[in-house]
Amino acid sequence: MNQLLFERSTGRIGPNVFARLETTRFLNSFCDAPQFRFDGGERLRGSAVQVDEAGSSVTSDAKTSIWAHQAGVNALAIERFDGRLLISGGSDASVKLWDLEQCGNPSTSHIFKAISQVPRSEKGHKFGITTLSFYPFDSAAFLSTSYDQTLKLWSTDTLSVSGSFPLGSKVYTHTVSPIASHLLVACGTQHPAVRLVDLRSGSNIQSLAGHTAAILAAAWSPRHEHIVATGSVDGTVRIWDVRRAGGAIGMLDQEDSLGLYRNGLLGSDGKVRTRMSAKAHSGPVNGLTWTDDGAYIVSAGQDRRIRVWDAATGANTLANFGPSIKNSHLASVTMFTSPLGLTHPGKEVLFWPNETELLVMDLHDGHTITKLRGTGPAMAGVKSAIGAGSAVKNRVTSIAWRGAGGGGSSSGVVMGGTNMAGALYSAHMDGQIRAWTPQLEGLDEEGEDDGNTEVSEDKAKKRKAMNDVFQNLMGKKITFI
Template sequence: MNRLLFERSTGNVGPNAFARLHAASLVTSLWAAPEYRFDGGERGAAVHDGELSPGNHIWAHQSGVNALALERFEGRILVSGGSDASIKIWDLEQYQSPDQVSINTFKPTGTIPRCSSPSGGNGHRFGVTHLSFYPFDSAAFLSTSFDQTLKLWSTDAAKVSGSFQLGSKVYTHAVSPIASHLLVACGTQHPAVRLVDLRSGANVQSLSGHGGAVLSASWSPRHEHVLATGSVDGTVRLWDIRRAGGAIGLLDLEDSLGLYYNGLLGVDGTGRPMVRRSRLSAKAHSAPVNGLTWTDDGNYIVSAGHDRRIRVWDAATGRNTLASFGPSIQNNQLSGVTMFTSPQGVTPPGKELLFWPNESEVLVMDLHEGTIITRLRSVGPSTAGVRSASGARGGERTVRNRITSLVWRGSGGGGSSSGVVTGGSNTSAAIYSAHLDGQIRAWVPALSRKSERFGSKHEGDSLDLDDDDDEDPDQKGEDRAKKRKALDDVFKSLMGKQITFS
C-alpha cells in the first residue's frame, strides 16, 4: 500500500488506476467476520456434528436461509428468505455500540411470517426460492416460492403489494437492471419461461423451447430485451422478447469459434439483434444448468451446471472461451446458484473475478483463467442443526453447512464509488452469504478487520497494512537504529576495502 501511495503521489499512477488497484487488493483480502451476527429472534439448542453445543445460539432463520437480496442504491437494506417461508428485512446501518470489540448483532426491522392458510395471509406457504429488489427503487422487492407464486412487497411496510399465481413450482426469477419495461422472467417447473408484467399484473408471454424445468434466468445488462435462461436439459437459450418466437440462439459447448451463434454481434435495420441458426443439438452443459450471470459490461455470460463445470461465453458471438476452473467446483443443489462477477471498476478490464458458492466456502476465481485467487471458508462445522427450544428429540434437524446465496455490498456503510467497502462504518461488509445452518455471514476486507481490532490478527494483516503503527514508539526507534547501524556496517565494509588494478 505504501508503494502504491508513493506512485500515486509522484503521478506514476493515475487516480482511476489507483482506485482500481486499491479496490482489487481489498477484494482479494476478504475474510470471515464472525462479529457480524443476525438474530432473527428464534431460540433453540445448536447441534454441531451430531452433538449438542453449549451456550446461547442465534439464527437469522432457524430452519435455514434460502435466499438473499441487497438493494443496490445505498447498500443498506438486506432481505432474507427462509426454508420456513418467512422473509426478514435487515437494516445494515442500524446503530451499534461504539465498542469496536463487541459483537455486532443485527435484528430484523420487519418480519413476514409464513402463511399457513392457502386462501389468506400475505406470506408464502412454502420455502422461498429467490429474492430480488425492484430495479429502480429499493422501496419494493420481489420473492418467489415453492408455493407457485411470485409476490411483490413493500419494503417499508413489509406488506404484499401484488401476488401472481404461476401454476408451477418457481425456482428463480429475474428483473432487468436497465430496462424500462417491468417484465419479470420466472423459471418454473414448466419448460416455458414465464414473463410477468408488473404494470398489468398479467402473464404476458411464454418463451417455449426448453425441454424441462427452467432453473436459472438472467437479463443482459446491455440489451434491455435480451434474456438468458438455463434448463435441466443442459441448454442455455438466449431470447429477444420482442420477437414472435423469442429465441436468438443456443450456447454450444463444442463451439469455441462462434460459428453457430451470432445473436448479439450486431443489429438489423429495426434495431433488433441479428440471428443465425444454431445447432438443434447444442448444449451448454451435459447436466442441468442452475447458474447464469453476465459481467457488468455485458460482454460475457457465465453458466454453471450439475456437471461441475463453469463456462464463460462471449456474448457477442456465443463462443465458448474454454476457461477451465478445475476439479474443485461443487454444484449439487437443484435451485439456482447466485454467483456473480466483480463490478466494473473494481478490477482492470479482462481481469474480472468470479465469486462462486462452493458448498461451505466461497471461491474467488479469475474469470478468464479459472485460477483460484482465494478461498473464503466459513466458520463452523461442516454439519449443523438445531433442536427445538423444548428439547424434544423429534424437533432436531441436521443439515450440511452449505452456502445458498451470495450478495455483493458495493455502496453504503462506508462504500467507495468503485464498489468496494473501504471501512469507516463498523457495519460495512463487502459480501454477505446465506447458509442452510440458519446463519447469514459477512466477509470484509482485511483492512476493515484490522481497523476494528476484533480478535487476533490473521493472515490478511500481512498485506502491507502498516502493522508497525501498533508497535511501541520506543521499540520502533530502537529497531530503526539497529537497521541503520547494520546498513552502515555493510557500507563501510565495502567502501573500506582498498582496490588495486594491475
C-alpha cells in the same frame, strides 16, 4: 501500499489506476467477519444441537443459539442504492428485513436485529423462499418467489404484499432487468416454458417455449433491455429476445469456441442457425449471470463446470476453473462477478458458493484467488421444539454483494473495512447469515498485540530499537565540552 502512495504522489500513476489497484487488492483479501451476527429473534424451547463432520453432536450455548432463520436461510438480496437494506427468505417461508447501518462502529462486534419480519402465512408465502430481489429502480419494493408456485411483490416499508401472481408450477428463480423501462419479470419454474409476468398489467403476458425440462436459472442482459438468458435441467442455455413472437435467438454450445457468427451460421434470412443438439453443460444448468458490462455470460451446471461465454458471439472462452467446483443441489445457484470499474478490464473476479465455502476466482483463467470458509462446522443440525432432530450439510444457499452507494464504486471497496461497504453476505442452511469483509493492512499485527503479551513486548522492543536508530541518524549530534 506505501509504494503505490509514493507513485501516486509523484504522478507515475493516476488516481483511477491507483483506485483499481487498491480495490483489486481488497477483492483478493476478503475474510470471515465473525464479529457480525444476525439475530432473527427466534428462540428454541429445546436445546440446539450442532453436528460436526464426524457426526458427533455438540450442544450449543446461548451465544451460538442465534439464527437469522432457524429453519435455514434460502435467499438474500441487498438494495443497490444505499446498500443499507438486506432482505432474507427462509426455508420456513418467512421474510425478514435488516438494516445494515445498525452498527455504529464496524470495528466492534455487533448483533443485527431484524427491523421487520413476516412469518409463514396465507397472505405471505406458504413454502420455502427460492429467490429474492429488490426492484432495480426503487428500493421501496422487492420481489420474492417460492415453492408455493407464486411470485409476490412486496412493499419494503410495510413488508406487506402488494401483488401476488400464481404461476401454476414450483418457481425456482426470477429475474428483473436492471436497465429496462418495461416491468417484465422472467420466471423459471418446473414447467419448461419461461414465464413473463408484467407487473404493470398484473398478468402473465407471454411464455417462451423451447426448453424441454424445468428452468433453474435466468438472468437479464445488463446492456440490452429485451434480452434474457435462461438455463434448464435439459443442459441448455437459451438467449431470448422478448419482443419476438417465439423461439430463442441463440443457444450456447460447449463445443463451440469460435462463436455463432464467426462460424458463418447466420442465415440469409437474418436468423441464427444453431445445432438442435447444442448444450452448454452435460448436466442441469442452475446458475447464470452476466458481467456488469454485458460482455460475458457465466453459466454453471451440475456437471461441476463453470463456463464463460462471449456474449457478442456465443463463443465458449474455454476458461478452466479446475476440478474443485462443487454443484450438486437441484436449485438455483447465486453467483456474480465483481462490479464494473473495480478491476482492470479482463481481470474480473467471480464469486462462487462452493457448497460449504465461497470461492473467489479469476473470471478468465479460472484460477482460485482465495477460499472463504466460516468458523462454524461443515455439518449443522437443529433439534426442534417437538424433539425431531436432523443433521444437514451446512451449504451456502445464496450470496449478496454490498457496495458503497449500492453500485460497487472504487471508493466503496477501499472503505470496506471501515464502513461495511464492499462486503459480502452469505446465507447458510444452519440458519446463519455471515459477513465477509476485506482485510485492511496492519489489522493482523494489532490483533496479535492484543492477544499475546510476549509478542507485544517483542514488537515494542523492535520499535524502540528502530526509533533509536532513526534518532541517531536524523538527530543533531551534541558534543559536551
